[in-house]
Amino acid sequence: MLVSILRQGDFLIASIHTALDDTEMERFRQDVVTRIGQFRSRGVIIDVAALDVIDSFGSRCLADLAHMARFRGAQTVIVGIQPDVAFAIVQLGMDLDVHTTLDLEEGLALLERLTAGSRTGHSAIGVLGDDR
């Protein structure tokens, strides 16, 4: 299994488990965008902790995914970018203009804040009355 896309209440948690080539990466992007519509998700977590290389194509694909998701009414957070990979992205000159957090937990917390007010309210993760 190369990737998994799991529904978690209002959120989607999409994880990449191994190196993807360009075609697989594009299919993954497409699948996530399709699922957003299917599940009416408000937020998407993309877990890239398993990727040892994110080159210009990979970065662009992730940025595009976030952009497309926004058009579909969902916020996207990329989580788990490895320190070496982050360094390479900067050296390469990429500007990964998306929300990012260190790990899944922080990613979910950020999504909660980003989507506050637009939620349907039956998140398995969101604490009841979290709207404050």
Next chain:
Amino acid sequence: MSVHAAGHSSGIAELDPLIRRVVGGRLRDQSALDDVVQETLARTMAARIRLDDGALAPYAIVTARNLVSGLWRREERSQRHLHRLVDRWEPPGPDDDVVLREQAEAVAVALAELPPRERLGLVAHELEGRETASLAEEWGSTPGAVAAQLKRARAKLRVEYLLALGRIDPPTPLCRPVLMALSGGERRRQRELEAGQHLLECDFCSDMGPTLLQSREKGAEDDVQVPVECDADVVAARQRAREVAAEVGFSGTDLTLISTAVSEIARNIVQFARRGEVVLTRVEDDGRSGVRVVARDAGPGIADLDRAEQDGFSTYGGMGLGLPGCRRLMDEFEVTSKVDKGTTVVMTKWRQQPN
């Protein structure tokens, strides 16, 4: 950079009249002359990466000379053997056994010339299949340093073997070091020794030198070739690059930088040329070790290299970060391209940064 690159490719082309003159003095037959010139250019091109620029012309001349004498020898032999052309099978002659024994003896002599540690290391690595990592542990060294040592030992062994086989002592004290530098592909050392000049002056080395260089090309033990034709090959190329770089001893961050650069460059091949290859080589220079990536294709080439190497210039709606990005990821970076002929990218990362 493109000026430099252009200088390189035209460097080979400029050799053409020179080689023609050298060969023309020895051969009458026009078609044979063309063949030899072409073959010389091809071999020089193939060996170029391992040669200092100053040694290019001498190497070409020596190669041409050898090709011509090889041609003569073949003609002479076919003349001599004409009468038994029908006899397609020859029984093993009494000399075959002797030749085999001589070769074995030559290997033994050559091995004996190596310092004991290099000899033991080489035998352990080549014959018993011990990893550089376990040797490194035993010697209290790093796998990269062991690999470098083994490589030098192999280069030395090649020279000593040829000397032992021919039962010759090199005529000048300079011969041995020059041959070693050629055998190991150490360009800096070649320059220091003025190897090109010596090759032209010394008949002995002019015979030996090309043999050593060519045997290096066949012994592709330190080259890893990855054909690149499709998306999946891009992933394969960058994974192989990570492996080779790890063997050289690069750290985690550098491994990522190198494989990212290889990914970019391999994608360019798929995107623009459809087919090509990435060759990964471990390189040594002045005590530093590194990894060299050569990506070549026979695609459409790049019309405007200066612009292609600028940030944000893209011909296909990408972000235009490919070439300039790779330059930032690696230590050395050079693009050579000819419209309709193809593109070659040579980039190197060194393990210790020169300060």
